[in-house]
Every structure is written in structure tokens, then in C-alpha cells.
Amino acid sequence: MDFLTLLGIVVGLAAILGGNILEGGHTDSLLQLTAFVIVFGGTCGAVMVQTPREVFIHALKRTRWIFIPPAENGSQAIEKIVSWSQMARKEGLLSLQSACEEESDQFLKSGLQMLADGSEPESIRAALEVEMGTMESLDLNATKVWEGFGGYSPTIGIIGAVMGLIHVMNNLADPSALGPGIAVAFVATIYGVGLANLLFLPMANKLKMIIGQRMLYRELLVDGLVSIAEGDNPRNIESKLQGYLH
DSSP states (O other): OOHHHHHHHHHHHHHHHHHHHHTTOOGGGGOOHHHHIIIIIHHHHHHHHHSOHHHHHHHHHHTHHHHSOOOOOHHHHHHHHHHHHHHHHHHOGGGHHHHHHHOOOHHHHHHHHHHHTTOOHHHHHHHHHHHHHHHHHHHHHHHHHHHHHHHHHHHHHHHHHHHHHHHHHHTTTOHHHHHHHHHHHHHHHHHHHHHIIIIIHHHHHHHHHHHHHHHHHHHHHHHHHHHHHTTOOHHHHHHHHHGGGO
16 A cells, blocks of 8 residues: 555645635535536546547556555565576476466566577567557556546636636526535636646656556566576576666
8 A cells, every 4th residue: 555645645635624724714615516526527528538448447447556556576576587597597498387377477477488488588578578568558548547637627627617607697686696606616616726736647647657667677577587588697687687676
């Protein structure tokens, strides 16, 4: 669990609500269901229009990474690769077939299978880099979905504000209707800008960082597997891969 994400959300909300209270405002005045429906519903609709169905669903799945990043340990991966290198030097590349069957990571499993089949180092690198590029492209498209949320949200907030003002103008003769209309107008703007800058855009940027770290981890795996295919000394492989951890 990434507690910094949760802490950031709590701190951001606490700062805004606390500032409102210090200014003499009431928290209840910021709770407007109508404004939330306009902003969040309108933003979701706009993003759905611009995004293919598969990408939208993938983006929702990748949201989990913001709170629970993928568990990938570079040190453990290096230990695995070094042990596989030692096994290959002693018993031959075909001995890696058993390790391939036990491996749960599909990316590593593909690389190990190519090693066990005796593929050339450059063929292994080329195949794995294609898979890496495809994964990175799909995951980066997921971040664009959240960037879309962050881009449309403030504009939809302004639409909500204008709708509230229209409601006010249509009810100038009824003073009891002026207050709710004005409240919806201003709260819709707050929701639009607040959701964009406290949630949607930070989520997109965090996903980009996680994807970058994940790709670096994949590069470590590729270099390690190719080094085994080239018959490098296990100690040299370990020394080279340690550079990825700094």
C-alpha cells in the first residue's frame, strides 16, 4: 500500500476544508450533490467520448497501482538471474526449462523459454523489447485517460457555474431560490478545479512514474537474460545489473 497517496489526498482536503473553516465558512456549504453530479458525470462522459473502450477499461484497472504499486524487487530479480546464469553454465541452457515452468512473471517466463530453446541473444532482446514497448504504450494510454479527466473537469465546472447562474437569473423574483442557485454555481467551479488538481492530474503523473520504474525493471530483466544467453560470467552479470538499483 502506498500510504503517501492516501496521505496526500487527506492533506489536500484537510487544507482546503480547514482554510474554509478558518475563513468562517461552513463545510456544509461545500457539499452540493447537484454540483458533483454535473461535474463528475459530465467529465466522465467527455472522457468516454474521447477514449476507446479497451483503453478506458485498462485505465480503470491501472488505477489500483496508484494505491498498491506492482511488487517488483530489483535485488531479488538480480539474485534469480545470477542463479539462472550459474545453472546455465553448469548444466546448459536447457536446464532453465524447469525454472521457466516455476516462474509466475509472464515476461520473465517468455525470456526463460527463449533461453531454454537456445535462441540467439539479439533475438531474445528484440522479442522482449517489442513486448516491453507494447506494454508501455498501453499503460501510458491509461495515464492519458486520467489526464483527460483533469483537462475536462475544470471546464465542466464552469458549465455547472453558468447553469447555476442561469437558474438564479430565472428566479430573481423568488429570493428563496437565489441562495441554492448561487451555491451550485460556485461549488461546481470548486469541484471542477479541485478534482482536476487534487486527484485526476496527480493520479496521471503518479502512474507515469510507476510505469517508468516498471520499464526500468523490465530493462534489468532483459539485460540479465541476454547476458545469460551470451554466456557472461555470473559475477559480471551481477555487477552490471547492480547499476539499475542506483
